[in-house]
Amino acid sequence: MPSLARKLLIFAAVDGLLLQPLAPKGQRPPPAAKIAYNDAENSIRPVTNNGAEDNEDDGRCFEAFGVVGLLNVSNTSFLISITRRQQVAQIQGKAVYVITEVALTPLASRKEAGASIKQTRVALEKGTIDGHENDESDSEDERSTGTDDIDDDELQPTTISPSKASHKKTTSVAEDVLTRKGNFGKFAQEWFSKRGWTVDQKSNLKPNPSTTALKSPKGSEDDEDPLQANEDAAQDPDAQQVLQDESKGPVEVAKALLPKLLRTTQLYMGSSKSFYFSYDHDLTRSLSNQNSSNSDLPLHQKVDPLYFWNRHIVQPFIDAGQSTFVLPLLQGFVGQRAFQMDTDPPQAILGLDGTGTKSSMEMVDLSPRISEDGNVANADGAAGGILERGRGFRHRDTVKTYSLTLISRRSVKRAGLRYLRRGIDDSGHTANGVETEQLMTELEWKPTSKMYSFVQLRGSVPIYFSQSPYSFKPVPQIQHSAETNYEAFVKHFENVTERYGRVQVASLVEKHGPEAIVGDQFEKFAQRLNESGGIRGSPVGFEWFDFHSACRGMKFENVSLLMDKLGDTLDSFGYTVTTDGTLESKQTGVLRTNCMDCLDRTNVVQNYMGKRALEQQLKDEGIDVTLQLDQAMQWFNILWADNGDAVSRQYASTAAMKGDFTRTRKRDYRGALTDMGISISRFYSGIVNDFFTQAAIDFLLGNLTAVVFEDFETSMMSRDPAVSMQKMRQQAIEACQKLVVADEHEEFIGGWTLLAPQVPNTIKSTPFEETILLLTDSGLYSCRFDWNIEKVSSFERVSLDHILTIKYGTYITSTLSASQTDEQRNIGFVVTYQAGKNDIARVNTRSMANVSRIDMDSLGGRATSPPPKGLAALIGRPTTPANRVLAFKAISTRSAVTGEGNENGLSELEQIRGICAEIERMILLGQVSEVGTEKKRIVENADVISLNEARKSTGLLEQLGHSFKKLIWA
Template sequence: MPNLARKLLIGAAVDGLIIQPLATKGQRAQSPVKIKYDDATVTSLPRDQHPDTSKPNSSFEAFGIIGLFTVSRLSYLITITGRQQVAQIRGYPVYVVTDVALTPCTSQSEAETAITHTSIQLRRASAERLVEETDTESEAEALPAAAGGEDADDPGANSDREDTNELAAAGERSSIAEDVFKRRGSYGRYAQRWFSQKVGMGGVRRAETAEAAGSSSSKKTATPSDKALSKTVVQEKVDTPPAPSAGESMIPKLLRMAHIWFGTSKSFYFSYDLDITRSVGSREASAANAPLHKTADPTFFWNHTILYPFTGIGDESLMLPVMQGFVGQRSFVVDQNPPQLDSQKDAVEMSDMTPSMHSDAGSPPPERASVDLRSSENKFVITVVSRRSIKRAGLRYLRRGVDEDGFAANSVETEQILSTPTWDPSSKRYSFVQVRGSIPLFFTQSPYSLKPLPVLQHSPDANFRAFKKHFDRMSKTYGSLQLVNLVERHGPEAIIGNEYQKNAEKYNDEKSEGSRSLDFEWFDFHSACRGMKFENVSLLLDTLGEKIEESGSTIETNGQVSHKQDGVLRTNCMDCLDRTNVCQSSFGKFMLDLQLKEQGFDMSAQLDQENSWFNTLWADNGDAISKQYASTAAMKGDYTRTRKRDYRGMVNDLGLSLTRFYNGMVNDYFSQAAIDFFLGNVTALVFDEFEATMMTKDPGVSMSRMRQLAIETSQKIAIEDDKEDFIGGWTLLSPHMSDTVRTFPFEEVVLLLTDTALYLIRFDWNLDKVSSFERVELSHVVGIKVGTYITSTISAAQTDESKNVGMVITYEPGKADVKRTNTRSLSTMSSSAGQSSGKNEVLDEPAPAPAAPSGVLNQGILSAIAGGTRTQPPRKIALKALYSHTSITEAKGVKSMTENEQINVIVSEVERLVLASQSPQDDDPGHSSIIEKGDIISLAEAKKSTGLFEQLGHSIKKLVWA
């Protein structure tokens, strides 16, 4: 990170913002960390030295830092301003992030304005909540603590209530400084209006910020300090930022997405004391006292990239890892000697460790009337922790299948922990881990259909390489692997299901000595459960029960692992959401019964067999993962919650399908770009690219490798004469129709050069096959034009003359110039160049050739026949350089030639070989060069030819997608 940005981050960006530090193991920090503007220093000041005590209402306390990101010279700090305790693991609280603040880090004044506005909004929200809590205080006191009986409470939440009640009783209104130190920052929701306004170079415009604050205060009675502060904000000088670039125009949407994604979506979890990114079996005792950011599993460390600017600043308490997924907890009671059916006492009773994410946070379900347990009863706590992987992370149709490194989309590790409520070290703790993930093959599905057809991509060898990498890594991590495939055996899903099974069999056949085989079980969920008979999932348990029992659980006693789970169930359907969650909850219940039976409790003998506490927990888990991947709750959730299915569930699922359909077409493209950006897979340049195309590219696919493979494949297919010396190959853009310079869409093609000819290859990038190619003798080339090549004026990047360059090769068709088409290709070219160019050309068919096997490259049409009375007009091959710097290459640190350098290298090689292949016409050196400098399509010409319909279409698309 540049020194200037680093200074802004640690200094001017956050002066006045107090960050609650992480606790060190065994002790909690004595005072908050104050990030002070003093030549980029971070200090932990005594409370009486905090400037906030003399500047009321000018600061707010955050529960932690999620990270910092920079877009087009504008930096924003993300801090946690809202949290809710959802569980206690090993006696340590675990929180879900419920709100965040985004503070601009461009200048001291911008940061102060934003912090001031945030503190005002937090104070107002806190006052509103105080009124609500006062009305229900007596009722709330009668309820148990949100964390449940003997578990520790959220200190922030409790101190909030106690202190505000005292202040209310005294008739006083506290300052923000008092709120910070007495109430420890347990404020309400953060008002996002200040950053949802237009953004310029200097961050959020102060006038609009003040207007938002003023309009909000006009509806409520403001305190004198609030009024004075708002007046100060209004009187500040308003900067006039320069016109935003393409990337900057996306910032308001990016900020809204960041606020929703990190904050109000309630999908990110953290703990100050416990590494929640690792399961019980994967934790290392030697790392128990290490900082959390060093022990966190990189696979589940979601803010690792945006926390990077804080490394090396001397205070590791700021490095707070957050994990996306789900954490939920329930307590229940079981009886070794359950009463008879006529007993009034339930044998299994449920109490929430925390309120469900779907319930009112202030109204947890009531506990048992009595905390006394019979001698035959025991109380347990079940915790479900789902960890979403950052590898190939993203949204439904935009991240499917596998990438080249073997990482599958929507990979989630789910751990089910059984323990005592007090986490007594001498008692056994059980951990059962399952995983889910997309079928690890290259495939896509279109978002423009309710039930899209899966389309396999790339060659069988490329698929198997990625497949093998995926399961080699999983085997090393989890041991033996039981694959549970839930897709349909017939219909569209069978396409990908059959390939999955075929690759699993190949993996077992080619496995090395000592490695484990893949156990593959194909359970057609829709067929087996047709007619809403979801209870037929028990048939799958009958098949896999013995395997689950053999793998067992990880058992921990007195801090030591006495038995480790050997193997894991990997479950998938097409999305790995709905069917997967139903089956995983059944596997979890099966293992829970085994764990309790080992301790002398027979669940089948209990009176209450509905297990609503278990079903609700797993249904919440399914909804959480589904919202993060598909933007809606999970389907079939009614069965997961109640173990019953009726028409109302079907109607609800139809609504969810339509919502997913809309999000897949409209919202997901920008959200995917933002997710890739926050994870460090791309740079901020992705927003410039998004504005131009309204699409995003997959950073998990190495285009450099694909292009090299395409060049090698094209070389083998197109160059038939062994006597031709291969000079080089390049990938460029070319118009869809030949002999034109501007026909959309432009396609990425392969250009091959030998000592006697050049080849223009139309390549099928999905199938890794040559679609067609044209061969042109170098001796027929008569000229090359090099210059500006503007094909669109929609975005700033497309009008940059230094980046949009190309060449047009002109040649006179001859007898040896041929075009061949792969008859099996999905992108078969037009049968004649004359049809492509729109000209009426008379082309002679070649003499009949012997029949060739189907699918090979058959000779198509000779472009021309030399001699005779007929002559062909010169033809053109238009080529444009690919952008050398993209958001993906910049993120990976790939250095490449500029666009001009790419074109100059190709042109110089072609010219050298053309001149060598032609007989010199004269000795005049002035006529030796065939290169002409000049615009192919100038910027002015491109603007004239850009039609109103094209501009209107892009504007509408931008309005919808961006």
């Protein structure tokens, strides 16, 4: 049994967590069940909750509405469970919920779990978790009882819109972080302490001994018996800390960031209200893609893995065979609206002309009443909640009530935040890939009801490109070669074609200005693809619609020009229709819309296309929208605006721009000012908050291991797991070998990727950059490689007979983080050589130019003439040093990318030793010595830069800068 699953043994003793499992086919889920661990059977099993009331009375349990998964960091596990939810829709008679709050229960010890469970229960009774009040009035009864007593047949489609009350906050972020310390126990206490963390002799973070003692509720310190202090904390409902087992050794970097990770996870999975679930309906598949091959399979085996967001963290339950507790989550948006249409709008014939044409109509207001926030109003004018069989509507025999559901599904591939996830990956998946489905059916759904589905797609421009977050209008930078881009481009459209059929692209980027860089490449690749036969013989439709130019002056209604161009194509795609569960017609193609972020402009266009599809579907129902009195269909615009805001918050941390036009079809200066504020907010998030959140997202998805937090603590940055550095480095070595080893008589011995100072002929000049080192039987090549365009920018060749010494050992270049001060992992070597006339440096400019190494001042390409001899005499030393150095440092063998480990299993020290030995072997092999004499060894073991030397050379400004950045970023 997996070790993570075994840790649920805690709950067999605590009996404190009641989890709502999924229902067997055709049944409602039971109110709650306990998770228990059986030592004899060595298995996890659900326990029937016959004594739930007794457990609730003793104040030691709380009910969770489902399991999100297990968060495991440095052998410390937390169970993530749903403590609050809100129903947002009902699809085919099955309820759909959004998660509004989660609880993280530590599993390190029984006492810790018990204390946490009691805290959670008390917080739920008070209506708060971690200081935040519950905002959902419709779930108030569930909070007070701890059970779910809503009958299925009482649930009706919901009218969803932002509520003013939903933005109410009872505490500030500063109070929650600084005063409450995140409610995450000892780690938070030390993280936010002024004394904080210290560094031991082995350079590992550990708690400051003066801060580890936990004060009891009475104020006395209990240093001698931490378990007793923990028990006291369990007895105190307001206790903010629970003790951790002190026998686990020094706290690792991942644990040092644990409070921030827990807080980020709680906000991301719960408070963000961006994760949706249903106990018995597959939200991840559109109507045309429903998996009905085996209805007896568990839900997690039927869902689409492309949209299964908690698959990685819930895997321990799957491995343990507990499918009833595996609740697949969808990130994106689910919204639902009820609306009425009249199949025969009332008309009074006042007179007929000779041809019998109707001359006038009776104006009768049959439209539903809409409150200011966009909700359908009740008869008394108050905003409605769940619609109850036509409540809030007028009744006529010809009036039909429908339900429109909007579902946006965010892909788990290339998932993340705005400037940190752009473009495409090697598998053809693009950033911010979102499938949006528009479902229409009768409000009173029955198994025989007809359902309509229309699917659209959005995603980043399918080429490799990046943009810096440190600019309001960053210029896109295209990465990699044209061929590499085209290969990924083709893969993307192969994936889309396989899933949806024919593809029509609507690119909304600017035709002039910075965005044109990626727009031009997009268009060229589309033309090239179609000239080669398209995908499976079908061309990819491409329409470049410069949104900003066409809609200049806030005339967004000009989007209709794009609709006119694409109308016939969309009609040929059709939409999916099912009746009585039988597929009548299927959508045969998809509209793929993109701008730069695939948020604001994209949502406006998708709104227009969705409305056009709805009008066509209603026409099939015998309803002409143009004859309806409610021509504005404001409810439809509000639903799409809510969708745009949700997707935008998940990708850019703010609501969508142009939301005022989407909601009201009007645009004025107030909307422009709002968009300016959104731009500023996005800019702040992009340069401050997004880096850690991105690392947390990749960790939760299983793309990165806990090593990512070590990398983050070092650089305050997060890396892209889609980029296989092993593959790129091997390709770079091969490219360098072909280009720089020009002499066919030279035998290639080996190549390595190492770190080197940015400034040549130095040992410490940060930042370091990855360099390719090549060894032949006669020379050593140090190659500077441009990783974006996959080209050699410059290289330096040193003849082996010019090398004097090679020194390898500890190579500390910074003391700002624990990983940078680890003497066992920061290893490098320095090659000292005497520059000769045969040594060359070659710089890749418009023409590759060779210059003598002795005349080369730097690898930047600035060749200098020898200075006058008089100047050398004046300064008392040669202006061109006789000896030069090449410094190299080992790249960390620990990769944060899942599955990308150390292939050869060698440590940094072993790698450096091997490289030095190989260079020495080739040098000695070429030397001629007298018989009986031993060849002089060239390699010596000595520190390049010791830890003490590095500490002395680390300036105060450098320390302050890193500390300030850490304060803001981490």
